[in-house]
Amino acid sequence: MKPDLHKLYIGCRSYRRFRQESVPQEVLQEIADTARMRSCALNRQALRYLVISSPDMVKKLHPCFRWAAKLPKEIGTPTEAQRPTAYIVLLKPEKAHAFADIDAGIALDAMAITAWSHGVGSCILGSVNRKILSEAVKIPAGFDVQIVLALGYPDHKSTIVEAGTDDSLSYYVDEHRDYYVPKKSAAETITYL
Numbered sequence: 218m219k220p221d222l223h224k225l226y227i228g229c230r231s232y233r234r235f236r237q238e239s240v241p242q243e244v245l246q247e248i249a250d251t252a253r254m255r256s257c258a259l260n261r262q263a264l265r266y267l268v269i270s271s272p273d274m275v276k277k278l279h280p281c282f283r284w285a286a287k288l289p290k291e292i293g294t295p296t297e298a299q300r301p302t303a304y305i306v307l308l309k310p311e312k313a314h315a316f317a318d319i320d321a322g323i324a325l326d327a328m329a330i331t332a333w334s335h336g337v338g339s340c341i342l343g344s345v346n347r348k349i350l351s352e353a354v355k356i357p358a359g360f361d362v363q364i365v366l367a368l369g370y371p372d373h374k375s376t377i378v379e380a381g382t383d384d385s386l387s388y389y390v391d392e393h394r395d396y397y398v399p400k401k402s403a404a405e406t407i408t409y410l
C-alpha cells in the first residue's frame with residue numbers, strides 16, 4: 218500500500234513538550250542514518266551528527282536553547298518534566314561549501330519525518346548558544362555547531378490553521394497549551410502554470 222506521506226508531513230509539526238520516555242537507540246540510529254543517506258551537494262557528505270541521548274548529557278544541553286521565541290518563556294520552554302529525551306547536533310565543517318546549509322535543511326527534514334514515522338516528535342532549534350553547547354559536548358576539531366534537532370514523544374498536540382487576513386503568522390497555544398500553527402493558503406503560495 219502507498220504510504221500516506223502527505224498525512225505524515227501534516228502531523229510532523231514542531232513539538233516542544235515531551236513525555237519522559239526514552240527514544241529507543243535503534244530508532245535514533247535510523248533517524249541519523251536516514252540523514253546520512255540523503256542527497257547532498259556534490260555528494261560531499263560534509264555534515265556530521267552527534268546523537269545525544271544519555272540523560273546526563275541531555276540535561277546539560279537544556280540551557281543552550283531558546284524555545285518558542287513567539288511565546289512567553291513560561292509557556293514555550295519545556296519544564297524539567299517535559300524536556301526532549303534526545304538531541305541530534307548537526308556539525309558543519311568550519312570551511313563549509315556554499316551549499317552546506319541546504320544539505321542541513323535536507324538532513325533535518327529527513328530526520329524529522331523519519332522520527333515522526335515512529336511517533337517521535339521533534340523541534341528544530343536554530344537559536345543555540347554555541348558557547349555553552351561546546352562546553353557541554355566535545356565538538357570535533359574543524360567543525361562548528363550548525364543546528365540542533367530536539368527529539369521525544371510529544372506531550373501536546375499541534376494543528377495547522379489557515380493564516381488569517383491580519384497577516385499574523387505567529388503560532389499560539391490554547392488553554393491546554395496545544396499549539397496552532399497558521400499557514401498561508403495554497404492560493405497565496407502556489408502557482409500552477
Ligand SMILES: Cc1cc2nc3c(=O)[nH]c(=O)nc-3n(C[C@H](O)[C@H](O)[C@H](O)COP(=O)(O)O)c2cc1C
Nearest residue numbers: 230231283284285286340341342343344375388398
Ligand atoms: C531553521 C529553523 C530554526 C528554528 N529554530 C527554532 C528555535 O530555536 N526554537 C524553537 O522553539 N523553534 C524553532 N524552530 C521551529 C519553528 O518555530 C517552527 O518550524 C515554526 O513555528 C512552524 O511550526 P511547525 O514546524 O509546526 O510548522 C525552527 C525552525 C526552523 C526551520
